[in-house]
Amino acid sequence: MNISQVEQDLQQLLPVGTVRSREMLKTYVFTQIGGIADILAVPASYEEIQNVVTYARERNIPLTVLGNGSNVIIRDGGIRGIVLYTSVLDKMAIENGLLVAQCGAKIIDASAYALEQELTGLEFACGIPGTVGGALYMNAGAYGGEVKDVLHSALAVNKEGQLVTLQGEELQFGYRHSIFAGGDYIVLEARFALQPGDPAAIKAKMDELTYLRESKQPLEYPSCGSVFKRPPGRFAGQLIQESGLQGVRIGGAEVSRKHAGFIVNADNATANDYIGLIHHVRAAVKDKFGVELETEVRIIGED
Numbered sequence: 676m677n678i679s680q681v682e683q684d685l686q687q688l689l690p691v692g693t694v695r696s697r698e699m700l701k702t703y704v705f706t707q708i709g710g711i712a713d714i715l716a717v718p719a720s721y722e723e724i725q726n727v728v729t730y731a732r733e734r735n736i737p738l739t740v741l742g743n744g745s746n747v748i749i750r751d752g753g754i755r756g757i758v759l760y761t762s763v764l765d766k767m768a769i770e771n772g773l774l775v776a777q778c779g780a781k782i783i784d785a786s787a788y789a790l791e792q793e794l795t796g797l798e799f800a801c802g803i804p805g806t807v808g809g810a811l812y813m814n815a816g817a818y819g820g821e822v823k824d825v826l827h828s829a830l831a832v833n834k835e836g837q838l839v840t841l842q843g844e845e846l847q848f849g850y851r852h853s854i855f856a857g858g859d860y861i862v863l864e865a866r867f868a869l870q871p872g873d874p875a876a877i878k879a880k881m882d883e884l885t886y887l888r889e890s891k892q893p894l895e896y897p898s899c900g901s902v903f904k905r906p907p908g909r910f911a912g913q914l915i916q917e918s919g920l921q922g923v924r925i926g927g928a929e930v931s932r933k934h935a936g937f938i939v940n941a942d943n944a945t946a947n948d949y950i951g952l953i954h955h956v957r958a959a960v961k962d963k964f965g966v967e968l969e970t971e972v973r974i975i976g977e978d
Contacts, residue, residue, distance in 0.1 A: 676736055676756065678713050685716055685757070688726040693717040700753060700976075703760065704744030705804065707897045708946050710753025710976060712739075717760045721830075721838070721863050724759065728861065729836035731757055739975060740861050742779060742806035746813065746900050751946045752977035759861070761808055773827055774867040778808030782815065785867070790881065795872030796825040801881040802888035804900065808862040812855040813971070814848045818884050823848035827868040831860040838863070851904055851971055893931040896939035902953060903936060903968040911960075911968055912936030918959045925952040950974060 678696050685694040698715035701707050718724045731738040737756030741747070764779035767788050774794060776785045786801040799820025803810060811829055814822050828842035839860070847854040855862055888894075903911035915921070915935035923930045924941065926948030931937040938952055957968045 676713065681714055681736065681757070684730065685714065685727065688730060689716060689718060689723050693719065700749050700758070703741060704747050704749055705897055706748055706899045706940050706949065708940060708944055708949065709749025710751045712754045712758040714757045715760055716757055717763055719763050721832070724861065724863065725832055725836040725838070727757065727759055728832055728834070732834060732836065742809040743781065745804040746809060746972050748899055748946055748949050748972055748974045750974065750976035750978055754976045762806060774869055775864055776807045776867070777864045778806060778862045780807045781805070782807050782810040786881065789869055790874060790877050793871060793874045794869035795877050796869040797867065798877060798880045798884065801884055807865045811853055811862045811865055813851045814853050818887070825867050825869060827866045829862055829866065830864045831855070831862055833860055891934055893933040893937050893939050896941060898931070898937050898939045899972045901936050902938050902970060902972050904971045906966050906968065909966060914960045914964055914966055914968070915956055918963045920956055920959055923952070923955070925955065928952045930956065
């Protein structure tokens, strides 16, 4: 891949200033770690995303989608090919009784917008820091609610650059999983089916969940959120805590002393620090409890 040529080509497909070569990615993710992208493209419309998808497919160039990077670790070697950064696409509206949110909108903002519209159902998402696209990708959930519970349908673009609408079983929702994790589709927008509700009750619930999040999670440090999926019948954080791992460090990455399910960037950590600590935690929990922890966080890029 000729990076300069790809940059020039994409500059013909996207507005001026929205295509950058050799862009450092650490500023685009919550962990504040990660290497360089060959090309970063920042589309502002669905058509521009379609154009980039088609361009990459025709030239067999790897394409990676990045939202606001709240649940992603980018390796220190960065990402080859094109990184499609979608956070500019953040509009929301009520259409035909559905709350429609673009992929780059923060799911927290979608929850707040639902409150403004006196709609209930998205309260659980008031503290999830990812984008709407990321929330669909992993069927994000918290405090007893999940995206699948309120999603009506999703508009996406497939590998051929065509727009498609997916709903029901087509979305293949599971625990922290959806069809989007397979890489065949890119989320463009979510359509949520919410119910009219009492705004005072909605706000009270959101305030309660916000308090729980702020009191229990280590928000004072950069992190990638919950690192591990919940094992059947157990809690990952509890297993890690009971394994005596809180405060354990590799380099600048540390198992949070406030919530053992989080690994924080305590002191200029690298991706290798993070990944090494993840492996250490998994091995320790497996040794003590016989439980194999699965990562919830996405680890992408090259060493």
